[in-house]
Amino acid sequence: MSKPTALITGASSGIGYELAKVFAEKDHDLIVVARRQAPLEALAEQYDGRVNVHPLVLDLSKARGPQKLYDATAELGLQVDTLVNNAGAAYQGRFADMSRTQIHNLLALNMRCLTDTTHAFLPDMLARGSGKILNVASVVGFQAIPGMALYSASKAFVLSFSESLAEELRCEGIRVSALCPGLTRTDMVTDLGTDQYPGSELIMGDARSVALEGYQALHNGETIRVPGLLNQLAVNWAEFQPRWIKRTLAGIAGRATFAARNG
Numbered sequence: 001m002s003k004p005t006a007l008i009t010g011a012s013s014g015i016g017y018e019l020a021k022v023f024a025e026k027d028h029d030l031i032v033v034a035r036r037q038a039p040l041e042a043l044a045e046q047y048d049g050r051v052n053v054h055p056l057v058l059d060l061s062k063a064r065g066p067q068k069l070y071d072a073t074a075e076l077g078l079q080v081d082t083l084v085n086n087a088g089a090a091y092q093g094r095f096a097d098m099s100r101t102q103i104h105n106l107l108a109l110n111m112r113c114l115t116d117t118t119h120a121f122l123p124d125m126l127a128r129g130s131g132k133i134l135n136v137a138s139v140v141g142f143q144a145i146p147g148m149a150l151y152s153a154s155k156a157f158v159l160s161f162s163e164s165l166a167e168e169l170r171c172e173g174i175r176v177s178a179l180c181p182g183l184t185r186t187d188m189v190t191d192l193g194t195d196q197y198p199g200s201e202l203i204m205g206d207a208r209s210v211a212l213e214g215y216q217a218l219h220n221g222e223t224i225r226v227p228g229l230l231n232q233l234a235v236n237w238a239e240f241q242p243r244w245i246k247r248t249l250a251g252i253a254g255r256a257t258f259a260a261r262n263g
């Protein structure tokens with residue numbers, strides 16, 4: 001019997017790389033996508049003989065990236081049973097200090113690419129009456145985060161979009177889950193310097209555990225999964241607070257962080 005195929009965007013490092021390994025261990029063939037070829041080839045080598053791994057090197061922030069991805073999988077004659085929208089970009093700092101290029105890249109990758117990729121692969125899933133979609137959101141999608149204004153807004157989009165889709169598709173055989181990690185040790189966090197903040201080690205999750213939780217949530221039919229007890233407590237606490245309290249506290253923390261970073 002042929003194995004199910006999982007397509008994972010942003011599989012060259014971090015959470016996406018670990019998600020690819022989890023899906024391979026759970027006996028899925030893989031289509032792995034990113035801009036860097038070497039880590040994708042390494043995945044293919046690692047699982048050679050056990051599952052089929054198809055590396056696709058693409059810049060998904062480009063307007064035609066998602067369509068090129070769909071066309072490439074069609075050319076390979078592959079059916080995508082599970083779509084994992086993981087590729088993402090982050091920015092930490094004042095919104096006013098972002099360049100237009102940074103703004104457009106973040107929006108393109110976190111929102112447009114995820115939307116277009118889902119829209120490209122969904123009709124085939126609907127025609128088959130089966131399919132799974134895992135969207136990587138974030139705990140910051142649950143509330144406003146001054147100092148990460150655009151990133152948190154983009155993840156709020158992912159969370160809301162995933163919840164709506166999960167209900168829209170519930171009776172059509174398609175599962176949609178949003179994975180909402182908290183701070184997780186990956187290149188993204190190192191690049192932002194978030195791992196240097198006092199106490200960050202205490203709340204830092206590891207990409208392997210986050211990936212395992214994403215896989216479980218999708219296969220258990222959970223619409224939202226927040227990995228880690230501390231993250232769950234924070235999200236649940238925040239759910240019952242008035243928006244102004246959450247916003248004010250986040251503002252105080254954001255301004256203090258900004259002041260500490262800038263001496």
Ligand SMILES: NC(=O)c1ccc[n+]([C@@H]2O[C@H](COP(=O)([O-])OP(=O)(O)OC[C@H]3O[C@@H](n4cnc5c(N)ncnc54)[C@H](OP(=O)(O)O)[C@@H]3O)[C@@H](O)[C@H]2O)c1
Pocket residue numbers: 009010011012013014015016033034035036037058059060061062086087088089090109136137138139180181182183184185186187188189
């Ligand atoms: N780390 C955290 O604390 C955290 C917390 C919550 C949510 N998340 C989310 O988790 C997801 C994965 O992030 P990560 O932390 O694992 O960071 P990461 O290690 O930097 O991974 C980002 C992945 O996205 C790919 N990517 C970036 N730009 C791309 C582009 N233009 N086209 C195609 N692929 C691109 C990267 O590959 P290439 O560079 O090879 O293209 C890489 O594989 C993101 O959606 C992020 O927002 C992370």
